[in-house]
Amino acid sequence: MRYADAHADTFYRITLEQLDPFQREGGLHVNLPRTRDVGQVLQVCSVFTPARYSGKGAEDFARRIIATLDHWAHQRPDAFLRVRNRADLARLGGGALGLIPWLEGASPLRGELSLLDEFFALGVRGIGLVHNHANEVADGCGVAEPRKGLSEFGRGLIARMEALGMAVDCAHLPQPAFNDVMAAVTRPPCISHVGARGLVDIVRNADDAMLRAVAERGGFVGIDFYPGHVLAGAFEPGVREATVADVADHLLHAIKVCGLGQVGLGGDFDGFNDACEDLRHVGDMPNLERELASRGLPDSAIEKLFSANLLRYLGEVLP
Numbered sequence: 001m002r003y004a005d006a007h008a009d010t011f012y013r014i015t016l017e018q019l020d021p022f023q024r025e026g027g028l029h030v031n032l033p034r035t036r037d038v039g040q041v042l043q044v045c046s047v048f049t050p051a052r053y054s055g056k057g058a059e060d061f062a063r064r065i066i067a068t069l070d071h072w073a074h075q076r077p078d079a080f081l082r083v084r085n086r087a088d089l090a091r092l093g094g095g096a097l098g099l100i101p102w103l104e105g106a107s108p109l110r111g112e113l114s115l116l117d118e119f120f121a122l123g124v125r126g127i128g129l130v131h132n133h134a135n136e137v138a139d140g141c142g143v144a145e146p147r148k149g150l151s152e153f154g155r156g157l158i159a160r161m162e163a164l165g166m167a168v169d170c171a172h173l174p175q176p177a178f179n180d181v182m183a184a185v186t187r188p189p190c191i192s193h194v195g196a197r198g199l200v201d202i203v204r205n206a207d208d209a210m211l212r213a214v215a216e217r218g219g220f221v222g223i224d225f226y227p228g229h230v231l232a233g234a235f236e237p238g239v240r241e242a243t244v245a246d247v248a249d250h251l252l253h254a255i256k257v258c259g260l261g262q263v264g265l266g267g268d269f270d271g272f273n274d275a276c277e278d279l280r281h282v283g284d285m286p287n288l289e290r291e292l293a294s295r296g297l298p299d300s301a302i303e304k305l306f307s308a309n310l311l312r313y314l315g316e317v318l319p
């Protein structure tokens with residue numbers, strides 16, 4: 001089964017911890033031996049800037065992650081393929097893993113649209129407008145009582161992103177800013193990595209109205225594999241471990257709300273330590289595939305969830 005994933009923090013970890021993406025047991029959830037095992041063709045690479053970086057510090061840290069990605073892609077063109085446009089998408093599946101850098105939180109832009117153009121030139125093709133903390137675009141979902149909607153800068157940012165051919169990613173975006181973004185977009189938006197609030201009622205997950213709003217605009221919803229998002233009370237004493245069955249529940253819920261064509265995977269691998277017990281790293285994807293088959297999904301439907309829907313979405317958004 002071909003696999004394309006909408007969110008992993010792999011290059012953030014490689015940058016900070018000097019990990020080697022060619023080592024199977026080198027500590028990364030996503031590494032080349034395992035992506036080859038499971039037929040992974042594309043990884044959207046989070047360029048995540050923690051809240052401790054702000055202003056120029058956030059910009060510099062984001063540039064460091066992209067430089068790390070560039071370094072590996074340059075050293076090993078046999079293994080990595082930078083995906084910048086639709087023509088590059090058509091080249092996927094030839095043996096090299098496609099990589100797309102994608103800001104997680106717009107703080108590296110420091111409220112300046114000119115920096116958006118610079119990051120676009122570096123190959124960034126999507127932006128998660130916020131992370132958990134507040135930035136120049138909006139409050140994140142970790143802010144206790146987010147009041148602000150989308151800022152004026154955020155509105156200008158979305159318009160410029162759409163003109164360039166970048167994905168507007170609403171992961172981590174609470175109300176009311178989410179609704180403001182839906183009112184502002186003219187091209188398909190996405191939620192790259194999220195769980196369904198209809199199953200696990202936390203502010204980080206998307207409720208049915210949010211899922212529907214993205215689907216109605218032709219967008220994409222990537223379900224993630226973080227136990228805290230897919231199993232109520234995960235990590236609390238006495239609560240069982242999360243499994244692929246929980247991830248499958250969220251996928252099936254999202255399909256029910258959005259339709260089969262708008263849902264896929266944004267696992268958030270390398271973004272957490274405690275994984276689902278049978279989805280410990282990307283090499284475990286066949287466990288999820290088997291679980292979905294056992295729920296009655298035909299191969300053609302699993303293919304859409306595992307790769308085709310994300311590739312279709314990026315094909316509509318990228319330049």
Ligand SMILES: [Zn+2]
Nearest residue numbers: 104171172193
């Ligand atoms: Zn995230």
